[in-house]
Amino acid sequence: MSQSVMPGPTKEIAGVATRNRPGAGERFGKAVETSWRPVALLFACFVAWWAVAAAELVEPYLVPSPGATLDVLTGQTSYIWEHTWVTTYETLLGFVIAVVVGVLAAVVMVYSSTVEKTLYPILLFAQVVPKIAIAPLFVVWLGFGITPKVLIAVLIAFFPVVISMVTGLKAVDPEMLQLSATMGAKPWQTFVKIRFPASLPHLFSGLKVAVTLAVTGAVVGEFVGANEGLGYVILQANGNLDTPMLFAGLLVMSLIGVVLFVLVEIAEKLLLPWHASRRDNNVTTSF
Incomplete structure (x- = not known):
């Protein structure tokens, strides 16, 4: 009479590094971590542009x-x-x-x-x-x-x-x-x-x-x-x-x-x- 073999936990092989596939939350976190610096720099440039225009440091026909x-x-x-x-x-x-x-x-x-x-x-x-x-x-x-x-x-x-x-x-x-x-x-x-x-x-x-x-x-x-x-x-x-x-x-x-x-x-x-x-x-x- 044959016995059914139940799948057991996966054994780790010595000397072999395993890496799980990142989930959606982890990928989103990495994307945010990577992109926040350029986004912050662009925002700073925008604020500087707005400040220069609002203070009228340059004529509007030169820098709108x-x-x-x-x-x-x-x-x-x-x-x-x-x-x-x-x-x-x-x-x-x-x-x-x-x-x-x-x-x-x-x-x-x-x-x-x-x-x-x-x-x-x-x-x-x-x-x-x-x-x-x-x-x-x-x-x-x-x-x-x-x-x-x-x-x-x-x-x-x-x-x-x-x-x-x-x-x-x-x-x-x-x-x-x-x-x-x-x-x-x-x-x-x-x-x-x-x-x-x-x-x-x-x-x-x-x-x-x-x-x-x-x-x-x-x-x-x-x-x-x-x-x-x-x-x-x-x-x-x-x-x-x-x-x-x-x-x-x-x-x-x-x-x-x-x-x-x-x-x-x-x-x-x-x-x-x-x-x-x-x-x-x-x-x-x-x-």
């Missing part, structure tokens, strides 16, 4: 009050949103193109020393050239449409993607590559199973830099020649001495960069939960 800026944001929501969407679209399109082209270029450079020696100096030269200096050329060549803005965003965001990806692909442990070759893995299998996963932490570091630079690139393109977008809004407000609208445009532009940065960081957390950068004692994460 937070209330005047908020009135613009709430009173002209549709106008600001229309131009915000244009800039966001240009930023995302430029960022995606920079990521695709940058990753492909990095892979080719790592697997071909000839291509790396040929392409790397050109990339460095393209990076050091001020983009705002060559932006008018793109407008002359490509017109006032979306293409010049996207191209500038690609050029600005491209370099961090390439450098971080090349660094990640080269940082793989040589012993892992030798083991893979010894076991008969083909080059594409080694890339898919070893090189690419190992390069992701470096790549995401570059992506977080690139996505914020893409916003700058799109706005720079709008500064040079555009009839829509946040860059156009800021230029128009500057010409009309409409500082509340100018501050509103700057705040929205900064918000786009912050939101995109956080989205990339969330993607990193979901795809790389095993990496050291996602451990609880890390203080660089924003959530």
